[in-house]
Amino acid sequence: MLEIRNLHVSANNKPILKGISLSLKRGEVHSIMGPNGSGKSTLAQVLAGRASYEVTDGEIIYEGQNLLDMAPEDRAREGIFMAFQYPVEIRGVSNMYFLRAALNAIRKHRGDEEVDAMDFLALVRSKMKLLQMDEALINRAVNEGFSGGEKKRNEIFQLAVLEPSLAILDETDSGLDIDALRIVAQGVNALRTPDRAFLVITHYQRLLNHIVPDFVHVLSEGRIVLSGDKSLALELEDKGYAWLEKEPVA
Amino acid sequence: MIQAVRKEKDQYLANFAEFERQASGAVPEWLHQLRKASILQVAEYGFPTIRDEDWKYTNLAPLSRVSFQLAARAELPDHLSNHWLLGLPGARLVFVNGFFDERLSRREGLPESVEIKSVSQVLAEQPDLLGRHIGRYSDPGEHAFNALNTAFLSEGAFVSVPAGTVVETPVYLIYLSTNSEQPFAVHPRNLMLLGANSEVRLVEGYVGDSEASYFCNPVTELVVGEGSVADHYTVQAEGAKGHHIGTLRTWQERNSALRLASFDIGGSLVRHNLTVTLDGDGANALLHGLYLGAADQLIDNHTRIEHVKPHCDSRELYKGILTDSSRAVFHGRIVVSKGAQKTDSKQTNNNLLLSNDALVNTKPQLEIYADDVKCTHGATIGRLEEEALFYLRSRGIGRQEAADILIYAFASEVIGQVRGAELRKHLDHFLFDWLAKSR
Numbered sequence: 001m002l003e004i005r006n007l008h009v010s011a012n013n014k015p016i017l018k019g020i021s022l023s024l025k026r027g028e029v030h031s032i033m034g035p036n037g038s039g040k041s042t043l044a045q046v047l048a049g050r051a052s053y054e055v056t057d058g059e060i061i062y063e064g065q066n067l068l069d070m071a072p073e074d075r076a077r078e079g080i081f082m083a084f085q086y087p088v089e090i091r092g093v094s095n096m097y098f099l100r101a102a103l104n105a106i107r108k109h110r111g112d113e114e115v116d117a118m119d120f121l122a123l124v125r126s127k128m129k130l131l132q133m134d135e136a137l138i139n140r141a142v143n144e145g146f147s148g149g150e151k152k153r154n155e156i157f158q159l160a161v162l163e164p165s166l167a168i169l170d171e172t173d174s175g176l177d178i179d180a181l182r183i184v185a186q187g188v189n190a191l192r193t194p195d196r197a198f199l200v201i202t203h204y205q206r207l208l209n210h211i212v213p214d215f216v217h218v219l220s221e222g223r224i225v226l227s228g229d230k231s232l233a234l235e236l237e238d239k240g241y242a243w244l245e246k247e248p249v250a
Numbered sequence: 251m252i253q254a255v256r257k258e259k260d261q262y263l264a265n266f267a268e269f270e271r272q273a274s275g276a277v278p279e280w281l282h283q284l285r286k287a288s289i290l291q292v293a294e295y296g297f298p299t300i301r302d303e304d305w306k307y308t309n310l311a312p313l314s315r316v317s318f319q320l321a322a323r324a325e326l327p328d329h330l331s332n333h334w335l336l337g338l339p340g341a342r343l344v345f346v347n348g349f350f351d352e353r354l355s356r357r358e359g360l361p362e363s364v365e366i367k368s369v370s371q372v373l374a375e376q377p378d379l380l381g382r383h384i385g386r387y388s389d390p391g392e393h394a395f396n397a398l399n400t401a402f403l404s405e406g407a408f409v410s411v412p413a414g415t416v417v418e419t420p421v422y423l424i425y426l427s428t429n430s431e432q433p434f435a436v437h438p439r440n441l442m443l444l445g446a447n448s449e450v451r452l453v454e455g456y457v458g459d460s461e462a463s464y465f466c467n468p469v470t471e472l473v474v475g476e477g478s479v480a481d482h483y484t485v486q487a488e489g490a491k492g493h494h495i496g497t498l499r500t501w502q503e504r505n506s507a508l509r510l511a512s513f514d515i516g517g518s519l520v521r522h523n524l525t526v527t528l529d530g531d532g533a534n535a536l537l538h539g540l541y542l543g544a545a546d547q548l549i550d551n552h553t554r555i556e557h558v559k560p561h562c563d564s565r566e567l568y569k570g571i572l573t574d575s576s577r578a579v580f581h582g583r584i585v586v587s588k589g590a591q592k593t594d595s596k597q598t599n600n601n602l603l604l605s606n607d608a609l610v611n612t613k614p615q616l617e618i619y620a621d622d623v624k625c626t627h628g629a630t631i632g633r634l635e636e637e638a639l640f641y642l643r644s645r646g647i648g649r650q651e652a653a654d655i656l657i658y659a660f661a662s663e664v665i666g667q668v669r670g671a672e673l674r675k676h677l678d679h680f681l682f683d684w685l686a687k688s689r
Contacts, residue, residue, distance in 0.1 A: 049644065072644050073648050073652075076645055084641065084644075088638050090642070091659060092659030092660060092663060098642070101655065102642075105648065142641075162646070
């Protein structure tokens with residue numbers, strides 16, 4: 001469903017991604033690991049369509065379409081969802097209003113009818129239960145005054161409501177205590193289906209104890225230097241990232 | 251420039267002579283003297299210029315260029331009589347080109363003891379009552395436009411709520427301006443007296459024809475008695491060629507609570523002079539304002555909060571949304587007198603610019619003569635946050651809708667203050683339409 005070919009990306013004329021190639025199929029969970037500054041989050045942002053990055057070479061094909069030609073909203077409507085590393089606080093807009101506007105925009109794009117307030121509330125309640133979220137959060141302004149854990153949970157909650165085909169989790173585990181991590185991971189696991197692919201970006205292996213990936217890729221200095229199965233994550237946990245720089249890339 | 255100003259002044263002096271001739275007869279002596287003293291003041295000082303600190307950013311040239319005549323009675327076109335402000339439930343006094351329109355006015359649901367009348371009626375029936383209050387709270391000498399209003403004082407709204415009366419029905423005071431053969435000026439004079447422990451919601455509405463060239467120069471004096479709770483909203487929806495210079499003076503007694511809100515959704519050259527005086531222990535005032543500027547509108551809000559007695563609170567939040575080459579001025583001054591210990595005052599002005607040519611001058615000011623007070627102020631001028639836009643778009647919401655959601659959220663902090671679902675709903679709708687138009 002997603003084909004990244006030789007992707008080069010710069011920010012402020014500084015190359016960050018230097019030729020990434022990656023292929024994701026439906027139902028697969030891929031994890032991208034790597035040290036800070038390796039370009040993990042840049043990859044997530046480029047997939048979501050943030051304008052501040054410049055793609056200097058390569059292409060991204062999503063479901064047969066040139067993803068780089070699409071506006072962020074069109075990507076979302078076509079089924080791409082990124083859980084933000086730093087979810088944005090939006091003052092004065094309730095979570096409920098925001099999420100319903102988003103869901104309806106996606107449904108409209110698909111040719112489905114918009115959901116009415118009652119059906120939406122029922123949907124929201126069931127998904128909140130999945131993430132053990134306080135129902136009061138739905139009426140609060142988007143992420144405003146949320147704790148770090150609440151913000152991350154709110155991201156996965158949105159994922160659960162919007163039901164994307166490709167979910168990108170950008171360091172969703174960072175800043176979570178073990179209980180919150182478990183809840184978020186359970187939520188994600190409940191959303192794993194044969195049709196949905198996940199790209200899980202993380203610095204630490206611990207998330208992958210809970211969300212078990214099919215493939216692990218190691219990113220270093222803008223390149224994928226190693227790919228393997230879940231055992232690679234454990235190896236990284238043992239050795240740290242430092243050895244990557246010493247060993248020549250195979 | 252100097253000549254233009256002089257000529258402008260002459261026009262008003264000529265109008266005054268004509269006005270005095272027309273209004274001959276039953277004018278009480280105090281009013282005659284007050285008018286004369288006021289027009290002399292206009293004659294002596296003329297209009298302020300941008301060399302005056304308080305008018306630095308507001309060039310009155312558009313006002314000086316036109317020779318505004320005394321207003322004449324006019325037929326009300328359908329689109330004005332169908333204006334949404336006239337569709338709201340409540341009691342109301344309606345004025346057309348400055349003249350009281352009895353047919354459009356109604357008491358609807360008001361307790362018998364509450365008086366709402368035209369000033370002309372009160373002048374005829376109880377001239378001394380007006381004489382005791384007019385000009386007592388708002389000094390005609392404060393600025394040229396107050397003096398001008400006082401010189402032409404003849405019509406407006408009189409509201410009196412007796413002590414202990416709770417008025418559930420909102421009271422609307424609506425000024426409509428419609429096309430006339432010549433550009434005209436109206437000077438509505440409103441007096442609102444709220445007795446102790448009373449409760450009422452007052453709304454001043456100013457609406458004009460898009461084609462009408464006029465100058466609306468109202469002065470309102472509002473006295474909030476001890477322990478009273480009052481709301482006062484101003485909806486300034488003048489026509490595209492309408493100039494509006496409004497003066498609102500509120501005077502609060504002990505333990506009273508006043509919630510003011512101002513909505514600028516029309517007009518060409520607009521200026522508000524708002525002075526709030528907290529003249530009793532434990533009084534509190536809440537001031538909210540929302541101004542929407544498009545095309546080449548200029549909207550100037552000058553507010554002054556006077557803390558005179560101890561233990562008073564004031565909160566002020568004014569927000570502006572500006573597009574095209576519109577301009578806004580916010581000048582908020584908080585004055586804490588020597589005796590006003592334990593004052594708690596907070597003032598905020600936030601502006602959202604939607605175009606490159608829009609401009610805001612904002613100047614919050616504190617003047618504190620007491621030593622045990624809590625006063626803060628702050629102002630921001632910014633654009634829509636790219637981070638927030640991207641977040642909304644990344645969830646499937648289109649760019650335009652995302653922008654609308656953010657702008658609407660920005661404004662809703664002020665619109666949400668309005669008590670009365672109907673009025674709130676119409677302001678919401680207005681904002682949505684305005685956003686659609688200003689794309």
